[in-house]
Amino acid sequence: MRHNKKNNHLSRTSAHRGAMLSNMATSLIMHKRIFTTVPKAKELRKFVEPIITKSKDDTTASRRIVFSMLQNKFAVTELFQNVSQKVADRPGGYTRIIKTGYRLGDNAAMCFIELVDYNENMLGDGGAKKAKTRRSRRKATGAATDTTTTAATTTTDSKAKEPKKAAKKEEVKKAEEVKVEETTEVKDTKEVKTSETPVAEETATQEETQIVEEASAEGEGLKD
Numbered sequence: 001m002r003h004n005k006k007n008n009h010l011s012r013t014s015a016h017r018g019a020m021l022s023n024m025a026t027s028l029i030m031h032k033r034i035f036t037t038v039p040k041a042k043e044l045r046k047f048v049e050p051i052i053t054k055s056k057d058d059t060t061a062s063r064r065i066v067f068s069m070l071q072n073k074f075a076v077t078e079l080f081q082n083v084s085q086k087v088a089d090r091p092g093g094y095t096r097i098i099k100t101g102y103r104l105g106d107n108a109a110m111c112f113i114e115l116v117d118y119n120e121n122m123l124g125d126g127g128a129k130k131a132k133t134r135r136s137r138r139k140a141t142g143a144a145t146d147t148t149t150t151a152a153t154t155t156t157d158s159k160a161k162e163p164k165k166a167a168k169k170e171e172v173k174k175a176e177e178v179k180v181e182e183t184t185e186v187k188d189t190k191e192v193k194t195s196e197t198p199v200a201e202e203t204a205t206q207e208e209t210q211i212v213e214e215a216s217a218e219g220e221g222l223k224d
Contacts, residue, residue, distance in 0.1 A: 008039055021047045026075040028095075029083060033114035038099065041113040045095050052094045055084040086117045096122070 010017055020040075025048040027034050036044070051069060054062050058080050067076050087094050096119070098112040117123070 008043055010039060010043060022070055025051060026070050026072045029075045029079050032118040033112055035112055038109040038111045041097050041111050044113060049094055052083065052087060055079045056088065
């Protein structure tokens with residue numbers, strides 16, 4: 001039975017496991033992201049996060065404690081100079097595990113483990129957090145009534161605009177009809193004038209012929 005044995009031994013002895021986690025923590029601090037299996041990443045997270053918390057207190061004692069765990073002075077200087085400044089406002093949770101699938105061959109679950117504050121893409125997505133607001137029933141009902149009133153006003157406006165549009169269309173049609181009637185009247189007057197001129201000419205010619213005939217008849221009467 002495994003009572004009270006919560007740590008994963010990773011099929012290694014204590015010394016081997018400690019050396020492996022120390023090397024992985026050094027690589028994570030120097031490169032900010034490493035690629036490993038999921039069980040190792042979970043054990044590394046428990047190992048490296050207390051070290052990062054210790055680096056927030058930049059004292060000789062904390063540097064000595066961290067160096068005793070990492071055994072790498074370059075990683076210690078990087079941790080205390082750069083990483084501690086980057087995670088100063090974060091109260092824990094410095095690492096993120098991103099699963100990438102399964103390894104070809106032994107089908108082991110693989111993942112990335114990275115420092116959260118060094119992934120700018122993820123920070124850009126979650127940086128702008130929305131402010132939490134409480135919604136009361138009164139506000140909700142008020143918003144609903146506002147929406148209904150706006151919808152009603154829009155419908156009434158549209159209904160009011162429809163007869164205006166119809167009246168405008170009727171006015172345009174009437175104006176067009178008046179124009180057509182005026183043009184037809186002008187044409188009729190022109191036709192009447194043209195028809196009246198030959199009639200007047202015919203009457204004048206007839207009167208002249210009558211006068212000539214009367215004059216000839218009178219001349220003949222005088223001769224007799």
